[in-house]
Amino acid sequence: MGFFTDAYDLFCISLVTKLLGRIYYHVDGSSKPGSLPPNVSAAVNGVAFCGTLAGQLFFGWLGDKMGRKKVYGMTLMLMCLCSIASGLSFSREPKTVMATLCFFRFWLGFGIGGDYPLSATIMSEYSNKKTRGAFIAAVFAMQGFGILGGGIFAIIISAVFQACFKAPAYQVDPLGSTVPQADYVWRIILMAGSLPALLSYYWRMKMPETARYTALVAKNVKQATADMVKVMQVNIGTEQKEPVVKSGKEFGLFTKKFLNRHGLHLLGTTSTWFLLDIAYYSQNLFQKDIFSAIGWIPAAKTMNAIEEVQKIARAQTLIALCSTVPGYWFTVFLIDRIGRFTIQVIGFTMMTVFMFALAIPYHHWTLPGHHIGFVVLYSLTFFFANFGPNATTFVVPAEIFPARLRSTCHGISAACGKLGAMVGAFGFLYLAQPQDKSKADAGYPAGIGVRNSLIVLGVVNLLGLFFTFLVPESKGKSLEEMSRENENSEEGTEVENHSSDNRTVPV
Numbered sequence: 001m002g003f004f005t006d007a008y009d010l011f012c013i014s015l016v017t018k019l020l021g022r023i024y025y026h027v028d029g030s031s032k033p034g035s036l037p038p039n040v041s042a043a044v045n046g047v048a049f050c051g052t053l054a055g056q057l058f059f060g061w062l063g064d065k066m067g068r069k070k071v072y073g074m075t076l077m078l079m080c081l082c083s084i085a086s087g088l089s090f091s092r093e094p095k096t097v098m099a100t101l102c103f104f105r106f107w108l109g110f111g112i113g114g115d116y117p118l119s120a121t122i123m124s125e126y127s128n129k130k131t132r133g134a135f136i137a138a139v140f141a142m143q144g145f146g147i148l149g150g151g152i153f154a155i156i157i158s159a160v161f162q163a164c165f166k167a168p169a170y171q172v173d174p175l176g177s178t179v180p181q182a183d184y185v186w187r188i189i190l191m192a193g194s195l196p197a198l199l200s201y202y203w204r205m206k207m208p209e210t211a212r213y214t215a216l217v218a219k220n221v222k223q224a225t226a227d228m229v230k231v232m233q234v235n236i237g238t239e240q241k242e243p244v245v246k247s248g249k250e251f252g253l254f255t256k257k258f259l260n261r262h263g264l265h266l267l268g269t270t271s272t273w274f275l276l277d278i279a280y281y282s283q284n285l286f287q288k289d290i291f292s293a294i295g296w297i298p299a300a301k302t303m304n305a306i307e308e309v310q311k312i313a314r315a316q317t318l319i320a321l322c323s324t325v326p327g328y329w330f331t332v333f334l335i336d337r338i339g340r341f342t343i344q345v346i347g348f349t350m351m352t353v354f355m356f357a358l359a360i361p362y363h364h365w366t367l368p369g370h371h372i373g374f375v376v377l378y379s380l381t382f383f384f385a386n387f388g389p390n391a392t393t394f395v396v397p398a399e400i401f402p403a404r405l406r407s408t409c410h411g412i413s414a415a416c417g418k419l420g421a422m423v424g425a426f427g428f429l430y431l432a433q434p435q436d437k438s439k440a441d442a443g444y445p446a447g448i449g450v451r452n453s454l455i456v457l458g459v460v461n462l463l464g465l466f467f468t469f470l471v472p473e474s475k476g477k478s479l480e481e482m483s484r485e486n487e488n489s490e491e492g493t494e495v496e497n498h499s500s501d502n503r504t505v506p507v
Helices: 002-011 013-024 038-066 068-086 094-126 132-164 182-191 194-206 211-217 221-232 256-285 287-293 305-338 340-359 362-366 371-386 389-398 403-431 449-470 479-483 495-499
Strands: none
Touching (some): 002 013, 002 194, 068 094, 094 389, 094 403, 256 389, 256 403, 305 340, 305 389, 340 371, 340 449, 362 449, 389 403, 403 449
8 A cells, every 4th residue: 555655646747737737827818738847847747756866865775773563653644744744734825836836845755765665675585485586566556546546636627616616628728728726636636545555554553573683683593483473473483593794704795795785786776777767757838738648638728627637637547458457467376487687678668669669650650541550550669668667667676685785775776766757857858849949838948849758768769678687587586695695604593494385464
């Protein structure tokens, strides 16, 4: 439920940015509805990613210092409070509304950032090696349902308001096309993100600390055994040999030994996540612009404000339903069969192919009658992002690093991903503008056009494919085997042996 909330909160903003432009930036006498100025649009779309990046680094580090459970509740409460607060504003002035929205979305992102390393680490440390990939991927797959849930909720809310408050199209009545009640639509959509997080708070608080953290980091094997008995409901003999972990053999993140042992792995996880998120988030956040460019969403002036929200939400929901959600669950079912590396290579390869297939004959796709073909190819790029690197980049960093650095390294990898998301979110705003400045959106300079932007994203995916070869395969191996934590221990006893019945406990 944490990841459902993360996705809902991060992506619901793209459903309402056009509405915010109409409400707060209307220009009298303009032939086109109001739109957010470039700097405001970049801030509204990207500020949550800035917060997420900071949260991933901070809570990732804190999760290794204080323990996963203690920090897990903090992130959830921060998400709940900031979801509600982001729908509030202290006046009707555009600057104040946008400043308030950006402030609370930054701290919302900060809480979401903590969820990434903690959720992945907790799930990996509770799972056994046979089904660990599927369980971590299933946590991440809830992101697909979060995107889908956001779209469906926006359709319902806009349909209700549309039925209750009739309004003409912009070209008929520019002022009357945006009814005063439209201001409630975006607030309700943003604030609803707090509900799923609140529902899961009780269960997060009941969850014990992971046994691996307690045994390998806190060095309390007796407590770890007691927690495992409680969670797995299996009698584990306390008389058996305890895992031998020599504190003298441990090394920190900024040491030569870490660099030699895991340096290339960290480069692989950070670079692939960075490159993937440039392509993934630029597509996801700006679906509405791409759909408008090919004529799948009607011209803004032919609709009223609430109708436009409904059309954008419908298009994004269709993409989520047909490609995003199935892609995640293909990964869940196949990751422990064909492996993380294979899925990531297939994903990056197919994303590159489909991106070039969209870009090279781009003019062909804009002609009447060819829009369905464009949407099919565009959906396939999303399918292979999710049945590919978008899922595997989340799974692998939770498996290949030592327990005492696992949450930190996952946080660093995820933060690089969010850095890529910011490049995609901010860069695509400007890149995708038409090359003819007279056709560009108000306040934007001329860009390189959608076609050339898609070519750039294709090259980015190709680079992601090359960096994938730095990431090791972790299918069927225990966490201790991957991190080589027992390499220098006298007994070589693995914590994995405690769960020798190979049962996975979904907590």
